[in-house]
Amino acid sequence: MPLSATDTIPQEPGALRRLARMLWADKFALAAALFVLLVVVLAVVGPMWLEGAATRQNLRGRNLPPFSLAQGWLGVLGADALGRPLLARIIVATRNTITIAAGAVLFSAVIGTMLGLVAGYMGRAAGQVILRLADVIMSFPSLLLAVIVLYILGPSVANLIVVLAITRIPVYLRTTRAEVMEVRERMFVQAARVMGASRWRIIFRHILPVVLPTLLTVATLDFAFVMLAESALSFLGIGIQPPEITWGLMVAQGRQYLQTAWWLSVWPGLAIILTTLSLNLLSGWLRIALDPTQRWRLEMKGRRNG
Amino acid sequence: MAEHLLEVSGLSVDFHTAAGVVHAVRGVSFHVDRGETLAILGESGSGKSVSASAIMNLIDMPPGHIAGGSIRFDGRDLLRLTDDQRRQINGRRIAMIFQDPLSHLNPVYSVGWQIVETMTAHGVARDHARAEALRLVTRVGIPDPAGALRKYPHQFSGGQRQRLMIAMALAMKPDLLIADEPTTALDVTVQAEVLALLEELQAETGMAVLIITHDLGVVAEIADRVVVMNAGEVVETGETDAVYRNPSHPYTRKLIGAAPGKGEMHAPLSPTAPVLSVRDVVKSYGEFRALDGVGFDLMAGETLAVVGESGSGKSTLARMLLRLDEPDSGVAMWKGRNLFTLPPAELFALRRDLQMVFQDPTQSLNPRMTVFQLISEAWVIHPDILPRARWRERVAELLAQVGLRPEHAARYPHQFSGGQRQRIAIARALAMEPQLIVCDEAVSALDVSVQAQVIELLDRLRREMGIAFVFIAHDLPVVRDFADHVMVMRKGRVVEHGSVRQVFEAPREPYTRALLAAGLDPDPEVQARRREARLAAAL
Numbered sequence: 001m002p003l004s005a006t007d008t009i010p011q012e013p014g015a016l017r018r019l020a021r022m023l024w025a026d027k028f029a030l031a032a033a034l035f036v037l038l039v040v041v042l043a044v045v046g047p048m049w050l051e052g053a054a055t056r057q058n059l060r061g062r063n064l065p066p067f068s069l070a071q072g073w074l075g076v077l078g079a080d081a082l083g084r085p086l087l088a089r090i091i092v093a094t095r096n097t098i099t100i101a102a103g104a105v106l107f108s109a110v111i112g113t114m115l116g117l118v119a120g121y122m123g124r125a126a127g128q129v130i131l132r133l134a135d136v137i138m139s140f141p142s143l144l145l146a147v148i149v150l151y152i153l154g155p156s157v158a159n160l161i162v163v164l165a166i167t168r169i170p171v172y173l174r175t176t177r178a179e180v181m182e183v184r185e186r187m188f189v190q191a192a193r194v195m196g197a198s199r200w201r202i203i204f205r206h207i208l209p210v211v212l213p214t215l216l217t218v219a220t221l222d223f224a225f226v227m228l229a230e231s232a233l234s235f236l237g238i239g240i241q242p243p244e245i246t247w248g249l250m251v252a253q254g255r256q257y258l259q260t261a262w263w264l265s266v267w268p269g270l271a272i273i274l275t276t277l278s279l280n281l282l283s284g285w286l287r288i289a290l291d292p293t294q295r296w297r298l299e300m301k302g303r304r305n306g
Numbered sequence: 307m308a309e310h311l312l313e314v315s316g317l318s319v320d321f322h323t324a325a326g327v328v329h330a331v332r333g334v335s336f337h338v339d340r341g342e343t344l345a346i347l348g349e350s351g352s353g354k355s356v357s358a359s360a361i362m363n364l365i366d367m368p369p370g371h372i373a374g375g376s377i378r379f380d381g382r383d384l385l386r387l388t389d390d391q392r393r394q395i396n397g398r399r400i401a402m403i404f405q406d407p408l409s410h411l412n413p414v415y416s417v418g419w420q421i422v423e424t425m426t427a428h429g430v431a432r433d434h435a436r437a438e439a440l441r442l443v444t445r446v447g448i449p450d451p452a453g454a455l456r457k458y459p460h461q462f463s464g465g466q467r468q469r470l471m472i473a474m475a476l477a478m479k480p481d482l483l484i485a486d487e488p489t490t491a492l493d494v495t496v497q498a499e500v501l502a503l504l505e506e507l508q509a510e511t512g513m514a515v516l517i518i519t520h521d522l523g524v525v526a527e528i529a530d531r532v533v534v535m536n537a538g539e540v541v542e543t544g545e546t547d548a549v550y551r552n553p554s555h556p557y558t559r560k561l562i563g564a565a566p567g568k569g570e571m572h573a574p575l576s577p578t579a580p581v582l583s584v585r586d587v588v589k590s591y592g593e594f595r596a597l598d599g600v601g602f603d604l605m606a607g608e609t610l611a612v613v614g615e616s617g618s619g620k621s622t623l624a625r626m627l628l629r630l631d632e633p634d635s636g637v638a639m640w641k642g643r644n645l646f647t648l649p650p651a652e653l654f655a656l657r658r659d660l661q662m663v664f665q666d667p668t669q670s671l672n673p674r675m676t677v678f679q680l681i682s683e684a685w686v687i688h689p690d691i692l693p694r695a696r697w698r699e700r701v702a703e704l705l706a707q708v709g710l711r712p713e714h715a716a717r718y719p720h721q722f723s724g725g726q727r728q729r730i731a732i733a734r735a736l737a738m739e740p741q742l743i744v745c746d747e748a749v750s751a752l753d754v755s756v757q758a759q760v761i762e763l764l765d766r767l768r769r770e771m772g773i774a775f776v777f778i779a780h781d782l783p784v785v786r787d788f789a790d791h792v793m794v795m796r797k798g799r800v801v802e803h804g805s806v807r808q809v810f811e812a813p814r815e816p817y818t819r820a821l822l823a824a825g826l827d828p829d830p831e832v833q834a835r836r837r838e839a840r841l842a843a844a845l
Contacts, residue, residue, distance in 0.1 A: 187669035191731075194628050195738065196657030197687050205683075209674045292718040293673055 022289045022298040029285030032278035039275055043098045046091040050074075054092040055243060058083030063261040078263040080254070086267050093245040093268070097227060098275075100157060100246065104164035104226045109219045112169040113211075116176025117203050121184055127177070134170040142167035143232065150238040160239055164226050175218055179211040213287040220283040224276035247271050309381060310337035311514050312361070312482055317375035319356050319365065330356045332538045333375070338482065343508065343515040345529035345546070347522065347561070349753035350724065353538040354518045358484050361516075362402055363392050380481065398428050401475035405487035407467035411459040417470050418443075418455025424477045435477075442473040446503060464616070465496035469503065476507060483508075485517045489524060493615035493780060495824040498840070501528050520753060522565050523826025526550065526833040534558050547830045564755040565828040566783045571806050572609075572790045581606045581774060582627075582742060587636030589622055589798075596622045597633070598798040602791075606741065607772040609765075611789035611806070613779055613821070619798040620778045624746045627776065628662050629653060640742075658688055661735035665747035667727035671719040677705070677730055678715040684737035691739065704733040708763060725756030732763065744776045749784060761788050782825050786810055794818050 023030050053074055059082070066078035066086070074085035115134075119127040137145075146163045153159045183189065184207060192202050231248020233239030240246050247268040254264025288294045319331040331353040338344045348354040359365045361377055361384065377384040379400065384392065404410045412420060418439055425435035443451040446469040448462075459467060468488060475483055485504070489497040505528060508515055517528060525532050525546055532549050534542040534557065541555040553559045580603035589597040597619045604610050614620045625631040627638060629645065638645040640656070648656060664670035671680055681701050685692045692700055702712035708729040719727055728748065735743055745764070749757040765788055767773055779785050785792060785806070792809040794802040794817065802815045813819045823840060827833050 187664050187666060188672040190630060191662070191664060191670045191734075192672075192683070193630060194657065194660075194662045195684055195687050195734075196654045197683070201687065206672055291674070292676075293720040 018299075019289060022295070023285070025298045026285050028281050032281035032285075035274060035278040036282060039094060039098065039278075042091050043095040046094050050088040050091050054084060054088040054245075056084065063257065063264070065261075066263045066267075077267050078261070080250075080264055081257060081261075086250075086263065089245060089250065090247065090268055090271055093247050093250060094271075096157065096240060096244060097230075097246040097248065097272075100160055100164070100230050100240075101223050101226045103161035104168065104230075105219050105222050107161065107165035108168035108222070109172050109215060111165070112172025113176050113208075113215055115169070116173040117180055117208065117211075119173065120177040120180025121199065121203050121207065130173065131177070134173045137166065138170045142229075146229075146233055147236065147238060150233065155238050155241060157240070160230060160233065163233075164229055167229070168222055168226065171218060171222065172215060175214060176211055179214060180207055183207050183210050213291070216283045216286060217280070220276065220279040223279055224272060227272050227276075310378075311340050311380060312516070313337040313376075313378045314357065314361070315376055315378075317357060317360060317377065318373040319353070319360055320371045320373045322369045322371065329373075330370075330538055331360070334535070334538070334540050335375075336533045336540065336543060338514045338516050340481070340514050341508070341512045343505075343517060343528055343530050345525040345532045346516065346518045346535060347520070347525050347532055348535035349520055349561075349755065351537070352535040354535050355486055357535075358402070358486055358516065358518050362396055362400065362484065363389075394428075397424060397480075398478045399480055400482045400484065401478065401480040402484040402486065403468070403471045403475050403488050405490050407464070407471040408459060410471065411467065413459055416456050416458055417462075421455070421470075421474050421477055424474050428478055430478075438477065439473075442476060443470070445507075446470070446473045447499075448473075463496075464492055465500060468492060468496075468500050472500075472503065472507070476511070479511060480513055482514045482516060485515060487519055488517065490519070490521070494782075494821060494826075495615065497524075497826070498527075498824040504528065521826065522550075522562065522754070522828035523833070526828055526830040527826050527837070534561070550828065550830050560755060562828060564758040566754075566758065566761070566781075566787060571786060571810065572788075573807075578605050580604055582638065582640050584627070584638045585636060587623065587626060587638070588634045589619075589626065589631070590634055595798050597626070600636075600795070600798070600800055602793055602800075602803065604742070604774050604776065606774055607768060608791070609768060609775040609777055609789045611777045611779060611785035611792045612795060613782055613785060613792060614795035615780060615821075617797065618795040620780075620795050621746055622798075623795075624662065624744045624776065624778055627744055628660055658691070658738045659741045660744070661738050661740035661742070662744045662746060663728070663731050663735055663748040666751045667724065667731045668719070668751075670731055671727060671734075673719055675718070676715065677701075677717055677719070680719070680730060681705075681715075681734050681737050684734065688738070691737075700737070701733075704736055707736065707767075708733045709759075723756075725752050725760060728752060728756075728760055729763070732760075732767075736767070740773065742774045742776065744778070746778045747780065748777070750779065750781070757784065764788070782810075782821055783827075794821065 023033060058079065061075070061079045061083035063081055064075060064079035064083065066076065069076060072085075074088045077086040077090070079085050080089065115130050119130040145167060149163050150159060189202055189206050192206050197205070227248050230239055230246060231252045234246065234249040235252040240249055242249075250268035251265045251272070254261070254268070257264050285298075288298055314337065315335040317331055317334045318329065321328045321330050334353070334357055336344065336346070346354045346357065356365065360372060363384070365372070372385060379395065384395070387395070411417065415423075421439040421442065422432065422435045425438060426432055430438070439455060440451055443454055448454045448466055448469060454462075459470075462470065488504070489500050492500060501524065504515065515528075517524065519525060529546045531544065532546050533540055534549070534555065536557045542549060542553065542558045549558065550562065553562055582604040585601040587597050587600045588595070600619070600623060602610060612620045612623065622631065626633045627645065633646055636646065640659070643652070645656070675683070678698075678701050681704060682697045685694075685697060701715050705712055705714055710726060710729055710733070714722075719730065722730065748764075749760050752760060761784070764775065768775060777785060777789060789806045792804065792806050793800055794809065794815070796817055802809060802813065802818045804814075809818060810822070813822060823836055827836065
């Protein structure tokens with residue numbers, strides 16, 4: 001939409017109000033945002049609120065099927081092999097799950113992106129060293145690496161985050177580098193060089209914003225991967241140790257009852273899927289909302305009422 | 307009334323966008339007869355390409371929608387045919403060639419395979435198709451035709467690729483060839499050759515040609531009749547010569563008036579000490595000599611036009627001057643210092659004096675920054691130019707200076723037209739308060755009427771602020787009204803260097819003369835004379 005010189009410029013609304021309006025326009029993203037908000041709230045208050053209920057055993061209610069209110073509202077999703085209500089356990093597990101997944105994704109994304117930017121924009125030598133390093137990490141079986149590190153350091157939430165982060169760094173590194181190699185040749189980067197912009201200014205002001213949407217999408221997909229990797233480690237006994245729980249661990253524990261009590265694995269699995277899906281929808285929305293050339297799609301949709 | 311080969315009447319095409327319905331084409335009517343060349347002339351956004359796409363059924367529906375009218379081809383209304391019937395006509399009876407052959411040839415198949423494919427898709431036997439492909443490739447003048455069929459698109463030059471596209475289009479001996487800006491991406495000498503080829507082929511086969519262009523010169527060279535479009539409507543139709551001589555619509559008059567190369571040429575400035583003096587610049591990429599001993603002098607407030615075809619090294623020269631690339635050897639003295647050997651700290655200070663305006667403003671402006679951020683970035687990088695408190699005021703000033711409005715500062719680049727974007731890029735360069743601006747094909751991507759405005763703006767800045775310009779272009783007429791000196795380059799060497807009057811009126815070198823002769827004049831009569839001279843020279 002080119003505008004003529006006589007166009008008047010309407011007063012732009014505040015950034016926050018604008019974002020809210022754009023979120024309202026995309027109902028899927030709105031639902032996703034609400035779900036993510038719910039997960040975050042549960043992660044904060046869950047353990048304090050339902051710790052007792054989640055650990056209380058009730059041998060008469062072993063593998064209680066879902067959709068009955070016989071055990072109170074907490075039992076609506078059924079109970080596990082020790083008769084502990086699944087709903088309470090899922091809520092309590094939220095904090096560990098989200099801490100580990102978010103921590104690992106955040107660390108690997110930040111470190112991987114930084115290294116990728118350097119590898120892509122700086123000279124050949126630095127790029128080669130960083131890339132070979134990434135190759136080493138990728139060619140080494142990540143589970144084996146995790147087993148060794150966790151065996152030496154001992155299992156804990158912090159160590160788990162470190163190990164998972166390291167194994168996922170190459171994903172961001174390679175994506176970032178490939179994008180940077182393309183973006184750095186674009187004309188606006190050349191224009192910035194002509195103005196005398198420093199390397200860091202070019203990298204952070206001109207290249208990173210273009211690369212960020214891709215990385216955001218990769219990160220949300222990685223969220224699910226990290227949750228499942230964590231459950232694999234927990235299953236091997238070097239991740240989270242019972243009585244601590246995570247969604248991944250609950251899926252793993254339910255596996256042996258899969259034929260008799262499907263709900264043990266399905267509900268926590270559903271929690272993982274819904275969280276990932278919400279984050280993915282949200283990142284898709286964010287990508288459009290942050291892109292000045294795409295933003296109108298959301299702004300128009302709201303105004304036209306579908 | 308005799309039946310026309312193609313008759314478009316009352317065609318309207320709408321596009322449904324989020325901003326509402328856009329009437330891209332409104333009630334357009336024209337016709338093409340057998341053996342005739344019709345040109346649709348218009349600037350970007352005039353609806354000329356959309357009209358052609360409607361004929362070829364290439365409009366995406368939705369969001370596109372043919373709101374009314376009919377397209378009769380050989381007695382049948384194309385809009386009422388089924389998709390299957392349309393496919394029988396497309397490619398077989400109506401063929402199309404495009405502006406950018408590289409993106410319309412599949413890179414993973416050999417060109418021979420692709421030409422054969424167009425024929426076998428319409429039921430020609432493979433053996434016969436192979437023989438025919440060889441004949442076509444020979445006909446369009448590709449050297450070593452048999453070998454060429456086995457090569458891939460990237461192994462050909464731009465002109466050769468366009469010839470291959472023409473070969474492919476002619477494979478089924480179409481009755482109508484639609485050419486959408488077929489020579490816009492080509493060098494002037496190649497453009498003349500391709501247009502000549504089209505004319506020859508038309509004479510041989512008797513097909514009709516519908517050529518879509520923004521270039522009056524192309525119209526003058528090839529078209530029998532012309533349809534002028536503006537904002538989705540036909541504003542004028544007629545014989546090419548008559549339309550050029552007596553344009554009846556104000557838009558046509560404006561378009562003809564904007565064609566470059568008719569104004570007063572600059573008289574040379576009285577010589578003073580040069581601000582920039584470049585000597586013996588050499589740059590090689592492997593075996594390839596991109597620049598081979600290039601040198602020139604430039605005075606303050608002077609414009610030097612560097613003209614050459616693709617591969618002449620003119621853009622490489624620009625990149626050297628701004629230190630985006632390092633030369634192998636040579637010196638460039640700017641106020642007594644050698645630009646090529648400056649250490650980074652001094653180079654940084656010097657960046658203020660030397661600025662660049664790039665070819666395509668769509669790409670040279672960061673799409674995620676507002677106009678205010680784009681222009682004020684100069685002062686973020688060089689904080690000593692202007693205190694932060696005055697930024698807002700100065701951005702408004704600069705925008706006014708390049709013919710935009712201060713309110714535009716809050717907008718993003720994509721909300722402007724191409725010409726406006728180039729103005730933003732110029733404002734950004736001016737924010738540095740430079741003494742030399744290197745323009746790398748700064749107006750090549752713009753519409754003719756916008757081109758004239760931007761050149762006028764640059765010339766005003768030169769007069770008022772004494773800024774020197776190095777103006778790089780592939781097109782000679784563009785630099786005629788603007789340059790003081792012209793340097794013609796070819797294959798990394800300076801072929802000719804002289805005042806604008808000398809180069810245009812008394813070119814010394816055969817290559818300069820060839821360039822001037824290959825350029826297309828908007829005047830059909832001048833163009834006809836040139837064509838005769840060219841044919842006489844060829845015999």
